[in-house]
Amino acid sequence: MYQSQLFGKTRREAPRDEESKNAILLSRGGYIDKTSAGVYSFYPLGWRVMQKIIHIVREEMDRLPHTQEMLMPATHPLELWRESGRLDDFKDVMFRLQDQDSGLGPTHEEIVTDLFRRTVTSYKELPVSVYQIQTKFRNEARPKSGLLRGREFMMKDAYSFDLTEEGLLTYYEEAKKAYAAIYSRCGLQAVLTEASGGSFSKFSHEFQVLSEAGEDTVYLNEDGTLGRNKEIVPDENDPDILAFCGGSIKKANGIEVGNIFPLNLRFSTPMAAAVMTEGGERADVWMGCYGIGISRLMGTVVEVYGQLGDKPRIVWPASLAPFAVHFIDLTPDRQGKAIYTKLKDNLSILYDDRSLTAGEKFADADLIGAPYRLVLSRRSLASGGVELITFASGESKIVPLSDIAPTIFQTA
Numbered sequence: 001m002y003q004s005q006l007f008g009k010t011r012r013e014a015p016r017d018e019e020s021k022n023a024i025l026l027s028r029g030g031y032i033d034k035t036s037a038g039v040y041s042f043y044p045l046g047w048r049v050m051q052k053i054i055h056i057v058r059e060e061m062d063r064l065p066h067t068q069e070m071l072m073p074a075t076h077p078l079e080l081w082r083e084s085g086r087l088d089d090f091k092d093v094m095f096r097l098q099d100q101d102s103g104l105g106p107t108h109e110e111i112v113t114d115l116f117r118r119t120v121t122s123y124k125e126l127p128v129s130v131y132q133i134q135t136k137f138r139n140e141a142r143p144k145s146g147l148l149r150g151r152e153f154m155m156k157d158a159y160s161f162d163l164t165e166e167g168l169l170t171y172y173e174e175a176k177k178a179y180a181a182i183y184s185r186c187g188l189q190a191v192l193t194e195a196s197g198g199s200f201s202k203f204s205h206e207f208q209v210l211s212e213a214g215e216d217t218v219y220l221n222e223d224g225t226l227g228r229n230k231e232i233v234p235d236e237n238d239p240d241i242l243a244f245c246g247g248s249i250k251k252a253n254g255i256e257v258g259n260i261f262p263l264n265l266r267f268s269t270p271m272a273a274a275v276m277t278e279g280g281e282r283a284d285v286w287m288g289c290y291g292i293g294i295s296r297l298m299g300t301v302v303e304v305y306g307q308l309g310d311k312p313r314i315v316w317p318a319s320l321a322p323f324a325v326h327f328i329d330l331t332p333d334r335q336g337k338a339i340y341t342k343l344k345d346n347l348s349i350l351y352d353d354r355s356l357t358a359g360e361k362f363a364d365a366d367l368i369g370a371p372y373r374l375v376l377s378r379r380s381l382a383s384g385g386v387e388l389i390t391f392a393s394g395e396s397k398i399v400p401l402s403d404i405a406p407t408i409f410q411t412a
């Protein structure tokens with residue numbers, strides 16, 4: 001991609017009302033643009049990162065047994081929410097469509113339960129699970145954390161249907177493993193955290209990335225591998241939480257990047273989602289739901305890997321970087337063009353062909369944060385070729401022009 005043609009530009013300043021590190025860096029890097037509080041456009045750069053996350057989520061979800069991707073509507077008849085009995089709980093959060101008995105979907109238990117009961121009739125069709133990746137709408141009170149809390153945001157939501165509670169819990173454990181794989185591939189350490197089951201069940205599990213920016217407080221076990229959300233801890237002197245933390249309280253802020261719930265019969269009973277059993281009776285299905293905040297995950301990666309200050313930068317994990325290589329051409333006559341042409345078909349590469357100063361180009365490259373950088377300049381040519389820099393470590397070496405292609409294909 002020619003950088004001169006990229007839709008979206010780096011900015012010297014983030015919008016004045018952006019306070020969070022993720023929103024400041026992503027706005028400055030030309031990844032996102034705020035339309036209104038909690039509502040963002042994703043420029044091509046931002047969309048590339050989002051697509052990488054989605055790809056990872058999809059690969060790991062598709063590995064789960066009997067799990068299929070689909071798409072459900074964003075417009076929800078309120079009638080279904082009356083049926084589940086949740087309309088009142090969501091009265092502040094759901095955006096309503098004027099003059100219509102419908103609203104924009106903040107989550108999809110009602111839609112999927114209704115769909116299930118009109119689709120599946122026999123125990124022979126179970127177990128089955130579906131997921132979708134889609135924009136969710138929630139009228140959050142004061143969205144000021146950038147991508148961490150949007151009024152519309154990208155979510156992966158999955159729903160499982162089983163004949164028995166045991167079946168549900170088996171899938172639930174598999175989902176935990178898939179989630180662990182997803183976060184790890186995204187470069188995040190997410191702590192499996194016990195949390196409240198809300199109105200659904202006795203418990204749920206969250207995946208919390210420890211960060212100053214997190215809104216949640218998470219108590220941690222001795223080696224920091226398991227957490228317990230403050231919302232289910234009555235008191236720090238409670239012997240239970242002390243034992244959990246290994247004798248003395250350990251806690252940190254966390255960003256909830258995912259949440260899984262055994263829904264049990266919470267939706268199937270009121271909405272009559274039942275199947276015919278082997279014995280010829282009707283049995284309500286055991287459901288679970290599994291959410292990942294895709295756009296929040298993107299913001300979380302920037303909270304963890306981004307740096308503000310006089311040299312603002314985002315050092316993307318290689319798995320999520322919008323481009324593997326940023327090729328900065330500082331020659332006055334764009335001598336790098338031939339090299340770029342040779343590499344572009346087999347490499348995800350951004351070619352900075354713009355007429356700017358070296359300082360401006362490097363500052364932009366820091367914000368864009370590709371893991372590898374190629375720099376072609378009079379100086380690099382005098383040293384024998386192109387400079388190859390690993391962004392995270394700053395390590396650099398000169399690669400002869402004739403070796404560029406093999407070297408970079410092996411590296412990036």
Ligand code: ATP
Nearest residue numbers: 147148149150153155256257258259291292293296
């Ligand atoms: P929170 O407690 O942070 O408000 P939640 O528990 O209401 O989130 P869920 O309904 O469990 O969220 O949604 C699944 C996932 O979607 C969450 O784990 C989170 O990662 C993400 N998410 C929820 N609300 C938002 C939002 N307003 N903006 C971005 N991501 C969100």
Ligand code: MG
Nearest residue numbers: 206256258259
């Ligand atoms: Mg939650």
